[in-house]
Amino acid sequence: MSIEIxxxxxxxDTQKAIDAVSFSIQNGEIVGFLGPNGAGKSTLMKILTGYLIPDSGEAIVNGFNIDHQIQEVKKSIGYLPEHNPQYLDLYVREYLSFNAQVYGVEKLRIEEVIQLTGLTPEAHKKIGQLSKGYRQRVGIANALLHNPEVLILDEPTTGLDPNQLLEIRELIKNIGKNKTVFLSTHIMQEVEAICDRVIIINKGKIVADKKIDKLSNGNIQLIEVEFDLPITEELLLTIPEITAAILMQNNVWQLSFVSLQDVRVLVFDFAQANGLKTLQLTVKNKNLESLFRELTQS
Structure with a gap:
């Protein structure tokens, strides 16, 4: 087990950032960590990396307890913080060499991480001369210097253009072939493209923990429907087998059902019984974005 919480x-003070959270991550998993702003993502990651001390509970990383083996924990993880602080006036190799000395790592490892992260074409430049995408590569290379078993990435693709985003995505997938990766992001497509599993946190509590390939459950159906008149969520929730109703815009609602039958019939029957007309109705697949909206709406 790589991580066990x-x-x-x-x-x-009086605000509970993390509230009795429990989950585990197996060796070799790539796990996405999602939640709205202020949900507790960064707090949890800072606890795992030793930057914060929890009030209660237990966290074990690579077999080491963060309460009394924090130095061993820090040695066994690589961490890329959200804002990726760097010395912009240092050359790439100079920066990595400085950190290699801190870690007590042989200089040979510097060239290994430069090659692994695709930094070779830019390694002769100062960090301040690099694009945002290459600066992220430098941050990831730095996190990998001491060859950790677990890589923790906080918003690794924030601010990247589409090309840079694809490049970092492929880099993380390649790293995940040999290491456990725990990453937070606001980009749903990133999690679906990179991760084996997603954990969603809302208001300090875990509200979902699912394998990515299990998101599309055959019993779960999504309907997007536009009615001709305003309607309340309470009334919509009287439809048989409905589990959630989310107002998308004006009179357009996203309805979630758990059913083996064609739920469009239920929606049409509901509209007729309540004197409504359906201006449009679309069947949608359950995906990560819809699950996220459903679980964090309130």
Whole structure:
């Protein structure tokens, strides 16, 4: 087990950032960590990396307990923080060499991580001369210097253009072939493209923990429907087998059902019984974005 968290909690004054969170991550998994702003993602990652101390609960990383083996924990993880602080006036190799000395790593490892992260064409430049995408590569290379078993990435693709985003995505997937990767992001497509599994946190609590290939459950159906008149969520929730109703815009609703039958019939029957007309109705597949909206709407 790479990461094992049990009933972990952390508060800032009266605000509970993490509330009795529990989950585990197996060796070799790439796990996406999602949640709205302020949901507790960064707090949890900072606890795992030793930057914050939890109020209660237990966290074990690579077999080491963060309460009394924090130095061993830090040695066994690589961490890329959200804002990726760097010395912009240093050359790439100079920066990595400085950090290699801190880690006590042989200089040979510097060239290995440069090649692994695709930095070779830019390695002769100062970090301040690099694009945002290549600066992220430098951050990931730095996190890999000591060859950690677990890589923790906080918003690794924020601010990247589409080409850079694809490049970093492929880099993370390649790294994930040999290491456990735990990453937070706001980009749903990233999680679906990179990760084996997704964990969603909302208001400090875990609200979903699913394998990516299990998101499309044959029993789960999504309907997007536009009615001719305004209607309340309470009334929509009287439709048989409905599980959620989310107002998308004006009179357009996204309805979630758990059913083996064609639920369009239920929607049409509901509209007729309540004197409504359906201006449009579309069947949609359950995906990560719809699950996220459903679980974090309130």
């Amino acid at each position: 049990t009933e972990l909690s952390k508060s800032y």
